[in-house]
Amino acid sequence: xxxxxxxxxxxxxxxxxxxxxxxxxxxxxxxxxxxxxxxxxxxxxxxxxxxxxxxxxxxxxxxxxxxxxxxxxxxxxxxxxxxxxxxxxxxxxxxxxxxxxxxxxxxxxxxxxxxxxxxxxxxxxxxxxxxxxxxxxxxxxxxxxxxxxxxxxxxxxxxxxxxxxxxxxxxxxxxxxxxxxxxxxxxxxxxxxxxxxxxxxxxxxxxxxxxxxxxxxxxxxxxxxxxxxxxxxxxxxxxxxxxxxxxxxxxxxxxxxxxxxxxxxxxxxxxxxxxxxxx
Amino acid sequence: xxxxxxxxxxxxxxxxxxxxxxxxxxxxxxxxxxxxxxxxxxxxxxxxxxxxxxxxxxxxxxxxxxxxxxxxxxxxxxxxxxxxxxxxxxxxxxxxxxxxxxxxxxxxxxxxxxxxxxxxxxxxxxxxxxxxxxxxxxxxxxxxxxxxxxxxxxxxxxxxxxxxxxxxxxxxxxxxxxxxxxxxxxxxxxxxxxxxxxxxxxxxxxxxxxxxxxxxxxxxxxxxxxxxxxxxxxxxxxxxxxxxxxxxxxxxxxxxxxxxxxxxxxxxxxxxxxxxxxxxxxxxxxxxxxxxxxxxxxxxxxxxxxxxxxxxxxxxxxxxxxxxxxxxxxxxxxxxxxxxxxxxxxxxxxxxxxxxxxxxxxxxxxxxxxxxxxxxxxxxxxxxxxxxxxxxxxxxxxxxxxxxxxxxxxxxxxxxxxxxxxxxxxxxxxxxxxxxxxxxxxxxxxxxxxxxxxxxxxxxxxxxxxxxxxxxxxxxxxxxxxxxxxxxxxxxxxxxxxxxxxxxxxxxxxxxxxxxxxxxxxxxxxxxxxxxxxxxxxxxxxxxxxxxx
Numbered sequence: 001x002x003x004x005x006x007x008x009x010x011x012x013x014x015x016x017x018x019x020x021x022x023x024x025x026x027x028x029x030x031x032x033x034x035x036x037x038x039x040x041x042x043x044x045x046x047x048x049x050x051x052x053x054x055x056x057x058x059x060x061x062x063x064x065x066x067x068x069x070x071x072x073x074x075x076x077x078x079x080x081x082x083x084x085x086x087x088x089x090x091x092x093x094x095x096x097x098x099x100x101x102x103x104x105x106x107x108x109x110x111x112x113x114x115x116x117x118x119x120x121x122x123x124x125x126x127x128x129x130x131x132x133x134x135x136x137x138x139x140x141x142x143x144x145x146x147x148x149x150x151x152x153x154x155x156x157x158x159x160x161x162x163x164x165x166x167x168x169x170x171x172x173x174x175x176x177x178x179x180x181x182x183x184x185x186x187x188x189x190x191x192x193x194x195x196x197x198x199x200x201x202x203x204x205x206x207x208x209x210x211x212x213x214x215x216x217x218x219x220x221x222x223x224x225x226x227x228x229x230x231x232x233x234x235x236x237x238x239x240x241x242x243x244x245x246x247x248x249x250x251x252x253x254x255x256x257x258x259x260x261x262x263x264x265x266x267x268x269x270x271x272x273x274x275x276x277x278x279x
Numbered sequence: 280x281x282x283x284x285x286x287x288x289x290x291x292x293x294x295x296x297x298x299x300x301x302x303x304x305x306x307x308x309x310x311x312x313x314x315x316x317x318x319x320x321x322x323x324x325x326x327x328x329x330x331x332x333x334x335x336x337x338x339x340x341x342x343x344x345x346x347x348x349x350x351x352x353x354x355x356x357x358x359x360x361x362x363x364x365x366x367x368x369x370x371x372x373x374x375x376x377x378x379x380x381x382x383x384x385x386x387x388x389x390x391x392x393x394x395x396x397x398x399x400x401x402x403x404x405x406x407x408x409x410x411x412x413x414x415x416x417x418x419x420x421x422x423x424x425x426x427x428x429x430x431x432x433x434x435x436x437x438x439x440x441x442x443x444x445x446x447x448x449x450x451x452x453x454x455x456x457x458x459x460x461x462x463x464x465x466x467x468x469x470x471x472x473x474x475x476x477x478x479x480x481x482x483x484x485x486x487x488x489x490x491x492x493x494x495x496x497x498x499x500x501x502x503x504x505x506x507x508x509x510x511x512x513x514x515x516x517x518x519x520x521x522x523x524x525x526x527x528x529x530x531x532x533x534x535x536x537x538x539x540x541x542x543x544x545x546x547x548x549x550x551x552x553x554x555x556x557x558x559x560x561x562x563x564x565x566x567x568x569x570x571x572x573x574x575x576x577x578x579x580x581x582x583x584x585x586x587x588x589x590x591x592x593x594x595x596x597x598x599x600x601x602x603x604x605x606x607x608x609x610x611x612x613x614x615x616x617x618x619x620x621x622x623x624x625x626x627x628x629x630x631x632x633x634x635x636x637x638x639x640x641x642x643x644x645x646x647x648x649x650x651x652x653x654x655x656x657x658x659x660x661x662x663x664x665x666x667x668x669x670x671x672x673x674x675x676x677x678x679x680x681x682x683x684x685x686x687x688x689x690x691x692x693x694x695x696x697x698x699x700x701x702x703x704x705x706x707x708x709x710x711x712x713x714x715x716x717x718x719x720x721x722x723x724x725x726x727x728x729x730x731x732x733x734x735x736x737x738x739x740x741x742x743x744x745x746x747x748x749x750x751x752x753x754x755x756x757x758x759x760x761x762x763x764x765x766x767x768x769x770x771x772x773x774x775x776x777x778x779x780x781x782x783x784x785x786x787x788x789x790x791x792x793x794x795x796x797x798x799x800x801x802x803x804x805x806x807x808x809x810x811x812x813x814x815x816x817x818x819x820x821x822x823x824x825x826x827x828x
Contacts, residue, residue, distance in 0.1 A: 020780045030777035031589055033580045034596070036554055036662045043556070044451065123452060148542045148625045150568045152652035154700040172568035174652065176701060192569045194703075210446075210567045212610070226453065226566050230446055251452040268452035 044107050044123050044269075047072060047088040062091070069104075077108075079117075094124070113278045120276070123269040125244045125251065129278045130263035137222055138243050141188055141206045149189070150174060162198070165191075172207060181205075183218075190225055197229075201236070208252075215256070229256040233272075235264060242267035410738045413729045420726040427719060430712055431761035434605035435768045444608045448660055450563040455487050458562055459541040462492040463528050463618070467549035468500040469821045470666075474549050475508045475516065483558040485515055489541065492549075494520045495531035501549075528617070529640035533633035536624060545621035550666045550821055552580070553619075560661040561621055571626035571653025572644060574603070575619040575661030581822060584669045589781060590788045591667040591674070596773055597766035603657040611709035612649060613657035617641030618665070626653045639684020646692040649710065652701035666822055671791065673820045678792055679799035685717040686803050720796035762789070 015022070024030075043049075051057040051072035058073035063080060070087035071077060077089050081097040087104045094108040102119040111124040126133060149171040153163050162178035168186045173179070178195040181187065181203050190207030191197065197211040201218035208225030209215060215229040219236040227233065227241065233256030242252035244267035251268040259276035270276050460478060464471050471492065478490050490512075492505045502520055509516040519535045536544065543565050547553060557575065564570045576599045579592040606613045615622070617640060627633070630647040637643045645655050668674040696702070696710045763785055770778050 018783055021783045024777060024780040025586055025784070028583075028589075028777075030775060031583045033582045033592070033664065034578045034662075034773055034775070036578060036664065148623075150625065150629075150653075152569070152701065154652070156700065174569040176652070176703075190566070190568045192567055194569075207568070208566045210569070212446075226450055228446055228450070228567070230444070250454060253450045253452050255446070255449055269449075271449050 047090050047105070047107065051090065064089075081114075094122075115278060118275045118277045119270075119272075121269065121271040122276075125249065125267050127264075127266040127268075127270060129261060129265075131238065131240075131265040133244075133265060135238075136240055136243060136245070136265060138245055138248065139204070139206070139222075139224070141224075148172075152176075162195075163193070178213075179211075219262075224250050224252070226252050227254045227256075229259075231257050233257075233259045235259070235261045237262040239264040239266075241265070410733065410736055413733055414738060417726055417729045417733060420722050420729075423715075423719065423722065424726075427712070427716075428761040431765050435601055435761075435765045437605045437608055438601045438772070439768055441608060443604065443659075444610075445658070445660065447564040447567065447656065448560060448658060450566060451559075453563075453566070455484055455559065455562065456543055456565070457487045457489075457541045458483070458543045458545060458558070458621075459489040459491055459539045460545045460547065460558070461532060461535055461539075462490070462547050462549055463495070463532060464492055464497060464501050464505070464549040465495045465528075465531070466497045466499045466501060467821065468497075468504060470550045471501055471504050472508070474547060474551060474553075475505070477552045477554075478547075478558075479508075479512065479515070480555060481553060481558045482555050483562070488515055488558075489539075490516045491535060491539070492516070492518050493531050493535045494518060495528070496521055496523065496526065525635050527635060529633050529637060530635035532640070533635050536627070536633060539624065542624045543621060544624055546618055547663070548618040548665070551618060552664045554663065557619075557661055557663055560658055561619075564656040564658065565621075565623060567654075567656075569652075569654050570623065570656050571630070571648035571651070572615040572622045572655045573620050573661075574613060574615045574655060574657050575663055576600070576603075576657075576659050577616065577619055577665050578662050579667040580664035581666050581669065584822070586781075586784065587671060587674060587788075588667050588669055589778070590785055593766050593770060593778065593781060593785055594788060595667070596769040596775075597762065598769075599657075600659065600769035600772050601765045604659045606709065607657040607659070609705065609709075610703070611706050612645065612713055613655050614713065615641050615645045615648075615655050617644075619661070619663040622648075623653070626651070637684055637687055638680050639688060642685050642688040643691070646688055646696065646710065646714070649702055649706070650692065650695050650699050668820065669822050670820070675791065675795045678795050679802075682717045682720070682796040682799035683803045685714075686800055689714040689718065690807075717796055718800065720793045721800045724793055724797045 047070075048057070056072060058071070059075060060073060061075040061078070062071055062073055063078045064071065064083055064085045066083045068085050068087075070089075071085075072088075072090040074092060076093040076095065077091040079085050079089075079094070079096045079100040079102060082099045083097070084101040084103060089102065089104070089106040089108075091106075091108050093110045093112070094106050096102060096111070096113045096117040096119070098114045099116040100114075101117070102122070105121040106119065106123070108122075108124045109126070111122050111127045113119075113127070113129045115130075150173075151171050152174040153176065155176045162180040163173070163175035165173065165179065165181045165185055165187065168188075170188045172189040172191070173187070174192045176194050179191055179193040179197045181191070181197070181199045183200040184202040185200075186204045186206075188206045190209065191205065192210040194212050196213040197209060197215045199205075199209075199215075199217045199221060202220045203218065204222045206224050209217075209223060209227045211228070212230050214232045214234070215227060216234045217223070217227075217236055217239060220238045221236065222240045224242060227235075233254070235254075239262065241254060241264065243250040249267060252266070253268055254266065254270045255272075256276070257273045259270065259272045261270075261276065261278050264278075462471065462474050462478070467474075475490065475492065481488075492508075494501050494505055505516075505518045505520075509518050519538065521531055521534060524530060524534060532546065543562060545558065545561055561573050561575055564573045577595055579588060579595055582588050582592045603613050605611075622644065626648055627644065630644075630651040630653070633640065634643055648655060668677055693711065693714055696707055696714065699707065702710065763782055766785060767779060767782055770782075
């Protein structure tokens, strides 16, 4: 008898503790599948589509005032010197004056930046920072077999502190450490380092550059693939990223935690987790 | 619903009762045992039930008392006498019994000077050796468990508080490469149409896309459905029908890969419903030449069906949202899961291509790619719906197949993982933990029995009883629940406030999984001992209604 009473009390206590669980099993409040945003992808037309849908798409040129948010227009947008804009800017041409800040995203056909301007994400077929579009170089390269060839270097292959690439290469190269690409080398392929990548002046890379650390690119370099630095990215003078011509287009994405750029022309997207700055 | 609840409660109750029965300490079992008392003067043996308070017996000062539990009564000779002659002469029987009970209760519940408990053990060297070996085994298993506990907690900590790594998700402006998408299908008439429709709606450039439904010896209407879509979209859908050959997903994909001309191949099971933006997300990591394989996140869609599907949703959530993403953050070994992902064909071929003699081709590929210097990337935001088992029997079959396949990978890749020149030390360590993960269930199961054995023999030679007690309580409070903590964190990150209430029931799924995995491991070992390499591939049952009707 005493055992039964103890058992009943124990069962009652257990039921009390498990009451929320039991209720959720019997009368579920949340048994829906996890919501998946079916369209989730960094859609460059998202803001334009939204503005059109909400009938907020302007058709005039806009000069931004300090603190303005979200502007969509078929005309041009000017962010004056030392002015900060937040949100998303969509326009035909975006001009960011000296020391201006775009604390958000921009999509445009053309973007021109002046010294000291800072932004988080800009996407355009032509992003210029003191670089003339006519000076772009175009090189044809479409060897699929070479594109697929990957040479992976062990740590023991590394010469001193880094894998040093002194001569032109016709393959994708991966190093389980740092990479140093010497002056004027042409790489028909991509490079990837688990550490840092340093690229000297005049280097041409037909593929992408990926580093789990920092990437430092010298002057007069040309890159036709993506540049992804998980830490800091520094790009030298007269840099060309991708290509935007009348018949050909090679858009690229440049990513980094912080990005410091000098005179450049880029077709594609520049995205920094913190800020990208045209020094 | 009710049937499932009753089933669940019955299983829980049975598990609880058996656990209580096995784990019950001797102190609480005394009433089931009798003590034998003997007196020098009378040489008289008398059995007394301790529960029987109606028999107060006064014992005399010169009396000697022998104590022995009845189950071991046959070996009375080997029991050491415990002389209590110096006891207080005024002591009543009930007082004396209380003292005897205290002196003989398990070491966990008393402060004993003799921590070996040898005064209660038969003096048998074989038994002592066995107990010592058992003790060492238990300690080893507990250390392994603690390592996995630390691993679970560090992953959860990393996922909750550290910087999250999504290096490829923002590659948005690019020339997309040509890709092929395989839909693995074996008798999938219920779901294949939905999967093809979803893939036709994705926002990947259609001129760079080939969809190849891999129809592996289907005997239902799968072939007709695929051919119907192929006729409507001849430039995109290029089916691969397989009428014979070795059965199994890996074998079918192996044949399909041989015919594929694109270097980047994505794989979906026929019950998966890819979202519009998913394919670009899964392709973007392949711009990195070091990436050999990519894995997205799997999200159960039939969560409304019953308790099992809801528990599996929690389990998947913990596995992907926390475990896989933490491994991605820490640059360890995220795992390719065989679906909602893809591989680089050249990398796979360099690593030996598909192996059709494995049950978990995904784990096998993960390790072979890693051993050849490639990386597996996990994209947590690349989510895709799947169907999870709605019946326990199907679930048990599924997890048994995973366990066998994973343990196969352990036997194949463990040694090479340890000495691999491409993998970092941390990746090697994580790789080993990952390989051993399905072996922990049988070890845990074994440790329960071994620990209970030691408990009843009161055997604890290397540590003070207090330390053992402290360790036991600490582990029970923290260690046992590390995996559940991971699930809780994942559910929190997913915003499932109400779903968290189901956490206590996750233990049920855990217990059943432990038993299923243990049985699968024993089966695999038995098969290897018999040199039987034939592994049966069980197709997971589909629950969706026939979409062709």
